Amino acid sequence: MxxxxxxxxxxxxxxxxxxxxxxxxxxxxxxxxxxxxxxLGQELVIIQVHADHTLAPLKPVWAYFGYDEPNYTYAPHGRELIEEIAALSPVPVQIRTHNLLTTGDGTPALKWGSTNAYTEDASGHPVYDWKIVDRILDTYLQAGAKPFVEIGFMPEALSTHPLPYQHHWPKDELYVGWTYPPRDYQKWSELVYQLVSHCIARYGKTETESWSWEVWNEPNIGYWHGTPEEYDQLYDYSVDAVRRALPNARVGGPATTGPASTTAAAFLKQFLEHCARGKNFATGKNGAPLDFISFHAKGSPQVVDGRVRMGLANNLCDVDEGLAIVASFPEFAHLPVVLSESDPEGCAACSARVYPQNAYRNGPLYPAYTATAIRNMLDLNQRHRTNLAGILTWAFEFEDQPYFDGFRTLATNGVDKPVLNLFRMLSLMSGDRVEASSNGRVDLDEILRSGVRAAADVDAMAARSEHGMTVLLWNYHDNNDEAAPESSVQLNIAGLPASSEKIVVHHYRIDRDHSNAYTLWKKLGSPQDPDAEQYATLKAAGQLQLLESPRWVQSKNGDLVLSFPLPRQAVSLVKLEW
Structure with missing residues (x-):
């Protein structure tokens, strides 16, 4: 023993x-x-995706775009870009533009456009001319997009303060004659009725019923030289005219600025109260038709210690406050909410050459910001139990401007910017949103309080369809520090179906060296007149690119692990197909 x-x-x-x-x-x-x-300057971030934990259908809320200058729509690069963005969604992309009723000869300028839709003859009788409006709407529809019709602005012949009428921004006052109430609401109402009737005659009743009709833009600031009650009056007469021509039309507003501002919040509240119980100026009855609610949300970038610092908190606080206001009206809490402008700041036509805080626009910081903004806006929507239907990016293109001059655009002289590739990534996501968590995520409430100012936000959003899934990942920080360390990402995917044992992986990337024509343009010496070969190379660099060649992998018991580095301000889309 x-x-x-x-x-x-x-x-x-x-x-x-x-x-x-x-x-x-x-x-x-x-x-x-x-x-x-x-x-190596890396942080290990573990992202866990549960492919079998469905949250909700993934609606393409990002499939909305807009811009100030409608006459760029049918310009050569404008038409090309419309066709590109129209291909970005399984459902038609919706496009909003200012100045559809503004008086002028159709010559575009920064923050200006016109259609000359309404003038009057010597006797004061209306003269309607839809030629330019038709060119704009035809371009959308031919590309497969839908108009998100913003009813505005005031024609010179109807304005209570017509002169001066056309601004010459930034040299003089922006908000001139086109921002004033109508001198005759009956004539205004008839103009709106004739616009809708013309669209029905040209495009058909069924097509026109599929559009959204929004009354005016940002009436709580200089875009409207009237009181809140006068805007309610404009809304009532406009909606009554739309519905007389098209009884099933989808109408809404008020397209106010960010509700984190107390004055903007008060305007939105009084508008909703008017629609719920106020006396209708056009019909004399109580309340006004309201099929969707729109407001805007903007960030606030700054230059700090010589580099750009983004203001994501401002952008999200606008959404948080706006959705809270909508949720406080039980009769409207179910309605679709459209952020009919949602951007890192408020001036697309303000070049970074003049406004250095806008220098984020050419590179990968813009798409990284937008990715985390969308994810957090969806979470705010879930928190408030509202119906966020659209997040509209106010960016398009400017003709005959210098290459990469720092305007908030999707492309420059026909060369796509990195931010457009984020929307190409999003267009590859479909099906149901599934649970995704990250130990590198910055908590939503912390972002609302102070932005992403300490650790970076390294996070993901995932969706699953019948024969595949997609995971969008980003490494975002408010500070645009190109020397910041990259993160090592371990992507753990669980709950894959038994049929997914053999999987093909496509890994797309936006960073300094991928899907980024701006980096190449600088390497070429920043040419303002690139030759044909350089231009073709820039066009190719502006497309969405793979990080590596597609490859086959095997899951084990429904699990898959992928590891890769993710640089600061980079975005990846991992697409799995089985």
Whole structure:
């Protein structure tokens, strides 16, 4: 028995020592990996996706775009870009533009456009001319997009303060004659009725019923030189005219600025109260038709210590406050909400050459910002139990401007910018949104309080369809620090179906060196007159690019692990097909 005890003790001692050695080796390996990652400037971020945990259908809320200058729509690069963005969604992209009723000869300028839809003859009788309006709407529909019709602005012949009428921004006052109430609401109402009737005659009743009709733009600031009650009056007469021509038309507003402002919030509240219980100026009845609610949300970038610092918190606070206001009206809480402008700041035509805080626009910071903004807006929508239907990016293109001059655009002289590739990534996502978590995520409430100012937000959003799934990942920080360390990402996907044992992986990337024509343009010497070969190379660099060649992988028991580095301000889309 003693021999057996001695042998047992010896075995126990050996096993104990072996276990200690194993612990030392594992600790050493962990320390080595940690030190190695530290020396490489990397942080290990674990992103967990549960492919079998469905949250909700993934609506393409990002499939909305808009711009100030309608006459760029049918310009050569404008038409090309309309066709590109129309291909970005399984459902038709919706496009909104200012100045559809503004008086002028159709010559575009920064923050200006016109259609000359309404003038009057010497006797004061209306003269309607839809030629330019038709060119704009035809371009959308021929590309497969839908108009999100913004009813505005005031024709010169109807304005209560017509002169001066056309601004010459930025040299003089922006908000001139086109921003004033009508001198005759009956004539205004008839103009809107004739516009809708013309669209029905040209495009058909069924097509026109599929559009959204929004009354005016940002009536709580200089775009409307009237009181809130006068806007309610404009809304009532406009909606009554739309519905007289098209009884099933989808109408809404008020397209106010960000509700984080107390004055903007008050305007939105009084408008909703008017629609719920106020006396209708056009019909004399109580309330006004309202099929969707729109407001705007903007960030606030700054230059701090010589570099751009984004203001994501401002953007999200606008959404948070606006959705809270909508949710406070039980009769409207179910209605679709459209952020009919949602952007990192408020002036698309303000070049970064003049406004250095806008220097985020040419590179990957813009798409990284937009990716995390969309994810957090969807979470705010879930928090408030509202119906967020659209997040509209107010960016298009400017003809005959310098290459990469820092306007908020999707393309420059026909060369696509990195932000457009984010929307190409989003267009590849379909099906149901599924659960995704990250130990690198910055909490939503922290972002609302102070933005992304400490650790970076390394996070993901995932969707699953019948024969595949997609995971959108980003590494975002408010500070545009190109020297910041990249993160090492471990993407763990669980709950894959049994049919997914063999999977093909496509990994798309936006960063400094991928899907980024701006980097190439600088390497070419920043040419303002690129030759044909350079231009073709820039066009190609502006397209969505793979990080690596597609490859086959195998899942095990419904699990898959993928590892890769993700630089600061980079976005990846991992697409799995089985």
């Amino acid at each position: 003693r021999v057996n005890r001695d042998i047992g003790g010896l075995i126990f001692s050996i096993m104990n020592r072996a276990f200690c050695v194993l612990k030392i080796l594992l600790s050493a390996a962990f320390v080595f990996f940690s030190v190695h990652s530290f020396l």
